[in-house]
Amino acid sequence: MSKRDYSLFGPDAKRAVESGLTAAEWYHTEVPRKVMKDLMARSDQPAIRDTIILYGSMVLFAGIGIALWPSWWSAPFWLAYGVLYGSASDSRWHECSHGTAFKTPWMNNWVYQIASFMIMRNSATWRWSHARHHSETYFVGRDPEIAVMRPPEVAKLILNFFGILDVIKFFPNLVQNALFGPTAAEKTFVPESEWGKVQKVAIVHLSIYLATIALAVWMGSILPLMVVGLPRMYGAWHHVMTGLLQHGGLADNVIDHRLNSRTVYMNPISRFIYWNMNYHVEHHMFPMVPYHALPRLHEVIKDDLPPPNTSIAQAFAEMWPAIKRQVMNEDYFIKRDLPPTAKPYREDFHHYVPGMMPPAAAE
Amino acid sequence: MPWIDACSTSDIDEEDLIRWDHAGKTFAIYHSPDGEFFATAGLCTHENIHLCDGLVMGNLIECPKHNGQFDYRTGEAMRAPVCVNLKTFPVKVEGDRVFVEVA
């Protein structure tokens, strides 16, 4: 059984480069150029509508929460506000970092900056880590956004439903970024020309947190932190739940997104919060397609993909036992059957990465 | 520098591009919304992905891999993660043929 090293400086990172894995070409379903052009077309209207609904609801829920504070009657409003702050911000951050949410660049940038603050990510750093996540999705030692490392530490995954580990990691990093710029690991994927920006963003974020804490101390109440900061914890569960499903239990070190990503049909509220990223195979294969066109893209290519999971619960029922099995055997992963209409999985590359993904480990 | 007959004007839709390979090199040829033609190196300067599957929006080409953008008229890198400009090549149209001056 192989032992994975997720460090960006470790032997697996080196092996991924030396073996040619990082330079290999990913599998893509064939889509006629005209159809793809139509799917890629940008528009402001859907994202403006969704952003008004999102920020409008946040103001409303937080307003009622503040009005009813400190009564327990305020709790449901905080829970609703928290999910929008601590989970919907993840999908807004994501889509706007691709620049596909809006047609107008400044709108993408504004929503990206606000979402980055709420989800506690440095907007200048994470743009680059996400580029790496797309080029080298789930390559061990290369992808800085692997949510489930093998062998999985189940307790840590559960703690993160409340953002605990993310937040504990975030603040020392924020202070370090504000004082000295990017860390050594961040410097591996952020180009030098952007290091100053990383520091500037960190100073702005840190100042907002310090001002919020000062206000809380002055008021003698945690209320300001209920609005800024804490919702990243009490509202994180939805983005962690959907985020785990993106790649959890599936293959790593492969060059076919049908093997390492999961598409899940979801209820409309979760799809609003998640901005259609439940079509995750589609998004990885064609990151140019905006979130609002992903359902259409799904219809176009679904015959070439493994059947989607039919609900969040059904997807968890598939993923969770696999994660538990990976605790004992980190080479284990789920390999879903393709429909007869699909091209076979692109597995040729696995043979060049000894020990990383023995096909026999799959089911 | 030689002018090479690359393609017909009708080979590229308006506001679109095609891939063109010549003498072991790969290029992208664009048809702008104003009806003009341009040529650049074919591969994105970020990670060597071919731009031919990308999206032309006005004077910009968006790379299909990480959504980096270039102004294809000047090659200027316009949106992260691309930082290095794209090489451009002179283009002329004679009749219905598009010629590229390859360096």
Ligand code: FES
């Ligand atoms: S390869 Fe073109 S933007 Fe990354």
